Amino acid sequence: MxxxxxxxxxxxxxRLQLPPGQWATVLQALCARFPQVAxxxxxxxxARGLVLDAHGxxxxxxxxxxxxxxxxxxxxxxxxxxxxxxxxxxxxxxHLVVAYKPHFLPVAPTGAYVxxxxxxxxxxxxxxxxxxxxxxxxxxxxxxxxxSANASSRARYHDLFRERRIRKHYLAVAPPLPxxxxxxxxxxxxxxxxxxxxxxxxxxxxxSETVIEVLxxxxxxxxxxxxxxxxxxxxLRVHMAALGAPxxxxxxxxxxxxxxxxxxxxxxxxxxxALAFDDPVSGEPRRFALGAEAPSGPWTAHTLx
Numbered sequence: 001m002x003x004x005x006x007x008x009x010x011x012x013x014x015r016l017q018l019p020p021g022q023w024a025t026v027l028q029a030l031c032a033r034f035p036q037v038a039x040x041x042x043x044x045x046x047a048r049g050l051v052l053d054a055h056g057x058x059x060x061x062x063x064x065x066x067x068x069x070x071x072x073x074x075x076x077x078x079x080x081x082x083x084x085x086x087x088x089x090x091x092x093x094x095h096l097v098v099a100y101k102p103h104f105l106p107v108a109p110t111g112a113y114v115x116x117x118x119x120x121x122x123x124x125x126x127x128x129x130x131x132x133x134x135x136x137x138x139x140x141x142x143x144x145x146x147x148s149a150n151a152s153s154r155a156r157y158h159d160l161f162r163e164r165r166i167r168k169h170y171l172a173v174a175p176p177l178p179x180x181x182x183x184x185x186x187x188x189x190x191x192x193x194x195x196x197x198x199x200x201x202x203x204x205x206x207x208s209e210t211v212i213e214v215l216x217x218x219x220x221x222x223x224x225x226x227x228x229x230x231x232x233x234x235x236l237r238v239h240m241a242a243l244g245a246p247x248x249x250x251x252x253x254x255x256x257x258x259x260x261x262x263x264x265x266x267x268x269x270x271x272x273x274a275l276a277f278d279d280p281v282s283g284e285p286r287r288f289a290l291g292a293e294a295p296s297g298p299w300t301a302h303t304l305x
Contacts, residue, residue, distance in 0.1 A: 006056045006072060010124035011114060013052060013072040023065040026051070030071070050074040075114050083116045084264065089125070090144070090288055095281050096157065097122060097131060097147040098288050103267040106139045118145060135161055138234065140251065143170070143272025144288055156280035161231065166277040169289075170226040170236055173269035174245040176217065184212045186239045190232045198252055199234045201242050208232040210239045221248060225273075236270065 006013045016033065023029040027046065031039050045051050049058040054070035085102030092098075101107060101118045108119045123131050126149075134146040134157050148154040160166040177184075187209045193200035209229040216223040222245075226236050234253070240246055241253035248269035251257045274289035 004056075005129065006052060007123065007129040008050075008074050009115075010129070011074065011109070011120050012123065012129055013074050014109070016071050016073070018065060018067060018069045018071060020067050021065070025061075026059055026063045026065050026069070026071060027061060029065050030073075045073060045076075050076075075109060077112055077114050080112060080114060080116055081262075083262075087118055087121050087125075089122070090290075092126060092149070095148070095150045095153045096279070097126065097128075097149050098275070099145055099147065100290060101137065101142060101145050101272075103142045104139060104262045104264075107133050107136045107145055113139075119147070122147065134158060135231070137272050138237075138268075138270075140268040141270045141272060142267065143270075144275050144290065145272070146275065153281050160277050160280060164229070166275060168228055168272065169274040170228070171215070171271045171273045172224045172226055172236065172240065173221050173248045174224060174240050175220065176222050177243055177245050180212075180243070182212065182214050184243075186210050186212060186243060188239065188242065190235060190238060195256070198256060199232065199238050201238060208235050208239070210236060212239075212243075237268075 005015070016030075018026070018029050019033070021029060021032065023032065027039070027042055030042050030051075031037070042051070043061060046059065046061040050073060051059050052072040053059055054072070056072065059071070083102065083105045085105065087102060087105070088100040090098045090100060099118060099122060105121075106113045106117045109117050114120065119131060119133060123129055128149055130149060130151055132148045132154060134148055137143055137145060146157070148157050187206035188201040189204040189206050190199045190208045191202050192198075207230065211227040211229065213225045213227075214222055215225050224240070224245075226240075228235055237247055237250055237253045241250070246254050249266045250268055271290065274287065276285075276287040278284070279286050
């Protein structure tokens with residue numbers, strides 16, 4: 001039985017299995033794996049007891065390297081950006097948590113974000129270090145995210161996504177597509193683009209599929225309901241851009257915009273609006289949809305011009 005993941009101020013430790021190499025110590029392996037982190041930073045983490053073994057015990061600075069060894073460590077970020085929007089918990093029980101994620105907040109620690117993530121906020125708020133996100137949505141996207149609250153039932157909820165037994169609906173604001181008949185099904189092959197964090201459509205057997213419907217029509221923008229049949233990275237954003245209707249305020253598609261600070265007045269107009277599935281623990285049909293909860297962030301439900 002695995003040991004519970006250690007936490008610090010409500011933030012779970014990151015885990016790493018050391019790869020094959022010729023290093024003498026764990027410190028050397030970590031410096032090689034994360035060249036962007038200075039050796040002095042790792043040394044300070046060892047000194048403060050922030051680098052642990054698989055059992056949660058602090059490792060000594062000279063701890064010997066062993067291939068396949070599990071190391072746990074606590075990340076720290078200087079001058080971490082603050083996301084000024086609040087999350088909302090829609091449902092919480094012994095097995096499942098459903099929460100609204102505002103724009104600009106990552107689901108889990110990544111890059112410049114450790115404390116300002118939905119996972120960290122929920123662990124601190126609910127006092128449950130066993131929370132694990134069952135899926136992800138982009139940092140720029142707002143909407144519903146499911147979390148497993150109990151390791152004993154986690155695999156059963158993961159199977160919902162693996163076996164495509166969960167329906168997800170998004171709302172998006174984008175330019176009109178009067179040339180298409182709706183509902184429209186868009187299929188394409190998505191692969192990693194340039195830079196690496198973007199995706200692109202390429203020739204080949206489709207590996208992504210989205211069902212698109214129109215909910216409201218304005219002169220310059222329509223409100224669409226998007227149902228991703230598959231769950232590829234940036235799938236909805238790439239598909240809408242490929243059709244000639246990039247989602248309003250998209251910083252990545254169709255062209256990558258110059259990097260800059262988040263603009264709370266211009267959030268990506270994409271909302272993970274609803275989730276429906278049969279609960280694998282209780283057997284009950286579940287449906288969660290955003291109503292009055294969503295306006296805690298800058299999603300506007302866009303007034304159509």
